[in-house]
Amino acid sequence: xxxxxxxxxxxxxxxxxxxxxxxxxxxxxxxxxxxxxxxxxxxxxxxxxxxxxxxxxxxxxxxxxxxxxxxxxxxxxxxxxxxxxxxxxxxxxxxxxxxxxxxxxxxxxxxxxxx
Amino acid sequence: xxxxxxxxxxxxxxxxxxxxxxxxxxxxxxxxxxxxxxxxxxxxxxxxxxxxxxxxxxxxxxxxxxxxxxxxxxxxxxxxxxxxxxxxxxxxxxxxxxxxxxxxxxxxxxxxx
Numbered sequence: 583x584x585x586x587x588x589x590x591x592x593x594x595x596x597x598x599x600x601x602x603x604x605x606x607x608x609x610x611x612x613x614x615x616x617x618x619x620x621x622x623x624x625x626x627x628x629x630x631x632x633x634x635x636x637x638x639x640x641x642x643x644x645x646x647x648x649x650x651x652x653x654x655x656x657x658x659x660x661x662x663x664x665x666x667x668x669x670x671x672x673x674x675x676x677x678x679x680x681x682x683x684x685x686x687x688x689x690x691x692x693x694x695x696x697x
Numbered sequence: 698x699x700x701x702x703x704x705x706x707x708x709x710x711x712x713x714x715x716x717x718x719x720x721x722x723x724x725x726x727x728x729x730x731x732x733x734x735x736x737x738x739x740x741x742x743x744x745x746x747x748x749x750x751x752x753x754x755x756x757x758x759x760x761x762x763x764x765x766x767x768x769x770x771x772x773x774x775x776x777x778x779x780x781x782x783x784x785x786x787x788x789x790x791x792x793x794x795x796x797x798x799x800x801x802x803x804x805x806x807x808x809x810x
Contacts, residue, residue: 615798624701624783624800625740673740686730686798688740 586689588674594695595664602660603692607676614657615686616649617673618642625673631657632679664696700724703784703801710808716771718804720784723765730798731758731769732783740783743769774808781805 587606595601607614612633617625628647629639633654643649646664651657661668671693675686701722710716720729731743744751744758746767751758755774760767771778785798 617798617800622802624785624802625798626800627798675740685742685745687742688732690737690739 586674586676586687588672588689588692590692591690592693592695594697596697597664597666599664600660600662601664601694602658603672603674603694604656604658605674605676605689606656607674608678608687609655611676611678611687612654613677613679613686614651615675615677616657616659617675619671619673619691620669628659661694664694666696669694669696699801700788700799701784701786701801703782703804705804706802707805708807710774710806712775712808712810714774714808716774716778716806716808718769718782718784718806720767720769720801721765722767722784722786722799724786724799725789726762726765726786727789728787729760729767730785730787731767732785734781734783734803736780743782771806776808776810779807 589604593601615630616628618628619625627640628643629649631651634651646662649659671691673691674689677686704719728745728747730745732740733743734740746758746760755772757770781803783803784801787798
């Protein structure tokens, strides 16, 4: 399977714990995006990388959230001191420049439940 | 008010019906995407368009840049078309201008046999 993969698919944690999610984009895709989706809503942008550089972060991304893409391939999203409001589906997508081919390919998501 | 609005929120159709889902947006855009999301979360990109019309099989997407409106049409609908259809725009102004998408809330389509 050469699509976008995410790990884990499901995570249940207690409030106050730290969690880390991983995203493996389609190889050679230079852009990687993180989105969050709550029930009944469309996805919301969190942050994106071009290669290893984090180019933009949403206001939604509080200081408890950090994302990395150290070698320009896979990315991790860490949430520290989780809160119940962090419960959501976390989606990763990747795409390949140039602009005209910037179709985003989505992973299956990681569903986080904070108890 | 959301920057991307979709209508209807929910749509039930009989197999074979022609279906239209609408998307209106309030920001300047460089591209508009139609996405399909199945239960369980998987999202598939259907179309990316910046003008005119695109067709893929039974799916047709149109966009009117002047009216800031796009439609997704499904001809000869089938139960396997049942999913949430999401409209998303890449803004050409302010937040979102670097490539991230602004999403509508989605239209839940259910096609009955």
